[in-house]
Ligand SMILES: O=P(O)(O)OC[C@H]1O[C@H](OP(=O)(O)OP(=O)(O)O)[C@H](O)[C@@H]1O
């Protein structure tokens with residue numbers, strides 16, 4: 001995307017492509033150490049986690065299986081509807097597997113809280129969360145996320161998979177969306 005086209009739509013760039021990749025590499029070194037000698041299934045939560053899944057999977061220096069779930073709670077709003085819908089379920093039976101959920105963001109925490117409960121009931125050997133971004137001030141429920149890229153302010157962000165009404169996902173950096181875009 002030509003950033004000149006969307007410059008006026010962001011109030012601030014929080015993380016550049018280089019900063020994101022460097023942080024993902026650090027998380028991968030931790031994941032490699034923690035899962036040494038064990039199988040690993042990473043589960044990406046569509047659609048927001050597409051970019052972080054793609055970069056994380058390729059940065060991991062180990063064998064890994066990938067599966068996807070699709071959920072939706074934001075739709076075309078900047079606030080969670082509070083209702084998490086499964087749009088696509090896993091193809092894999094996760095019973096007895098080491099599962100790592102990969103998310104772009106933990107905002108209110110409602111999506112992951114619901115997802116954790118849902119996946120726990122399928123009896124994985126282990127279930128952990130890796131989220132690139134987390135908004136501590138927005139938490140409505142506590143989420144145990146073992147791997148977190150960055151804690152960010154309580155503002156609506158876009159880029160690197162994160163959308164507003166399906167736009168901005170292909171932005172390489174992550175930035176704060178200017179209120180005039182959605183108000
Ligand atoms: O912690 P929460 O408040 O639940 O917010 C986090 C979730 O919201 C976004 O998904 P969204 O519903 O927008 O679907 P998308 O990934 O397809 O954009 C994001 O990708 C997370 O999955």
Ligand code: HPA
Pocket residue numbers: 074105107155156157158162163164
């Ligand atoms: O800040 C956000 N930006 C984009 N999508 C989101 N989904 C939850 N929080 C966000």
Ligand SMILES: [Mg+2]
Pocket residue numbers: 048074075162163164
């Ligand atoms: Mg979204």
